[in-house]
Amino acid sequence: MSSVDHRTPEERLAELLALLPPAPAGWVAAAQELPAARRALEEIDARVLADVDTRARETAELEAAIARAGLEPSPERVAALRRLLAEDPDSEPR
Numbered sequence: 290m291s292s293v294d295h296r297t298p299e300e301r302l303a304e305l306l307a308l309l310p311p312a313p314a315g316w317v318a319a320a321q322e323l324p325a326a327r328r329a330l331e332e333i334d335a336r337v338l339a340d341v342d343t344r345a346r347e348t349a350e351l352e353a354a355i356a357r358a359g360l361e362p363s364p365e366r367v368a369a370l371r372r373l374l375a376e377d378p379d380s381e382p383r
Contacts, residue, residue, distance in 0.1 A: 347371075 294301070351370050352362035360366060 351367050355362040
């Protein structure tokens, strides 16, 4: 004679989950931090996307300044000038 299980799949799953040991504290803490981390990443992503236009304008301005100096505004020169400006304490803040 076979016994018929009248539990729903959800009830059976709940019973099986109850048999598992508790999640490690580190996992619980990490899971609790996920929403804040996701919000922070979304904010960073929005800033990066917003800065695309600013970065493009800055690059165009640097390229124009290099060209006015009679030099070829190569990507290497633009990057070098950007690094020098970032290191110069008297340069305007970005």
